[in-house]
Amino acid sequence: MNENSTDNNTISVDNSFAAQHPHVDNEQCKNSTQNEFNSAKCANVTNTKKKWSMTPTPLQSSPWSRHRSSIAAGAFAVFTIIAMSIGILTVCFTSPKATVGSYPFSVAIGDVNNDTLLDIVVANSRSNDLSVLLQYNRGEVTYEMSLAPGGGSSLRCVVIGDLNNDTNLDIILANYGTNNIGVLFGYGNGSFENQMMLSTGMNSHPISIAVGDFNGDRVVDIAVANLGTKHVDMMLGNGQENFAIQTSYEIGFDRPPLVMASGDFNNDARSEIAVAYDGRDHVDIFVPYNSGSFETETRFSVGPFPRSVSIGDVNNDTRLDIIVANWESNYVSVLLGYGNGSFETETRYTVGSSPRSVAIGDVNNDTRLDIVIANSRSSDLLVMSTTTLN
Template sequence: MCCLVQKCGLKLKETPRKPIDYKYGPRSIAVGDFNNDSWPDMVVANHIVNDIAIYFGQNGTSFSAPIQYPTGNGSTPYIVAVGDFTNDSILDIAVANFGTNSIGVFLGTGNGSFEKHVELSMGSSRPIFICLSDMNNDTILDIITANYGTQTISILLGYGNGNFSSPTSYLAGYDSFPSSVATGDFNNDNYLDLIISNSGTDNVQILFGNQSGTFTNRLTISTSIGSRPNSITVGDFNQDDYQDIAVANYGSNKIGIFLNNGNGTFAKQFTYSTNASSAYSIGVGDFNQDNRLDLIVTNNGTGNIAFFLGYGNGSFAQVRMYSTGAFSSIAFALYDV
């Protein structure tokens, strides 16, 4: 089950569950206005039936029946991301196809429809996660993937016309099994860095970017033995203008917070329990409108999501749980409706 989370002082208003049929195997979700009607729409990666599905928002809380676009036989799409790849102010979609070792790019037309996808080969990498950022400072979105099969992170540079370069890959380590990746400037040199959660080696890694858009130095930080960090996010949790790290530790049923010292190093991990719920995905936002960053966590296997309200000093209140129904929650999307 997937639902849209609304911001309203943490008095969450549940949205209809019926539009998304669980039999399709929804694996991830992203939100954007695909038909330019000012209502948020959703795109869902359905890994069982090998497609993505578009749900058009009708009033901010209800959605149309899905329009499905195939991602290819045996593609097993895992993660979707939304961005403008052609600089035409129209949203496009990228999807990581775990089964066919590829990235599918669907270019938007602006009326809610999408062109037939272009498939970008990723070798034998098994991409399991995707994020979008401008890694080489050319104002064009690039694609970054975490690759389960080759234990690597790959970057595909965007050309601004919907096409991308061949992937440049960086090793995450033997048996690291990188599960997610995010970007931020962690050493305050005005160059984007990469941060990776390595579920196989119980750590997070930072690859420090340089002027050329490549990476030279790296920092490895333990998340504790058996923690299996599955998801990572970035934000300034103590309002010191430095990018901090939050990680969902699936194996230890905890989230971990790493506060940035401002020089590319981090304070020791501080953890918060998710109450025996397997923390699967983590995200950041101001959910109670107090100008302090909070955290949201999906808990796989327990049918709930968790909120940790931030105090603005790097610490968080104890967990608040909200039921999502009988099925496990593995993905979420945030959008201010």
């Protein structure tokens, strides 16, 4: 294990995520009926290797601010990925432009209306609905619609992918409260069909979703981590809006799976799955067979209580790497991939207190991926350059 400190851009945030277990209700959000994204006035912030304070001289206001109820677990990625879509870190503040539902829990990014601009889909856990925000004019967004998957669904995760090979992006939801997965097929204009339900079983409580081609047929499949049963469900797609009856795997979980991410770690043209667990200090890599079943997992040590996993080539060697936010620590773990399904021992990079979520993208337009970390207890957002990760 290697440990390093970072000398990167830190943006202060007013009371970033509450320090809490990810599926425990946030008391300060209980009375919230709507939340606001501040997106009207924007200032460009370049990677100048310095700290950003709450009171920058030229702007007369905080470079990154939020209302107390406006950001829940994962919602910081709205701002992060808007920045990635235009190639620079864009900080937006003060004037509300778009509202979302109560207790936004998960965010997905993609061009859902085929205008070449990245749009935002927010899963709102308490109001049990989706907010679709369409981007226009280099990062500004407009509230477009609210989609209601159904009462009591308690949304926990949203991802986007083309499940039926029509070139339009579709939405996949983890409905924690109703023990199923919801699929909303997209029309390509920002609207979607009614939700199709795929059961994950009684008391399964799906918590995380990963999509990828897990059986090598060039069709997108769905993998689901279930908190209640400690299983992973595999739902194999046929590219025509149908999925095989899911197969449930209890594959050596010593604690419930909490977060998943997917990528082709061994260059076999199939996606593998990285899984982090509740209360453990490791990430497991599962390699699927062509049938969609899994080989025995390979385990890699990370920090305590991993809460977020992102996949990307952060050292520019064409091999996928894994970045993990370790909630009960002050560092993230970077596992550089060898391209054969194995990884180097973690390197730890000191960030803020209790990193809660991590995202990857080129935020400074240097053609290299950067790492963005939201720290819950130190209430800041760190942009970490990867130019030294070789």
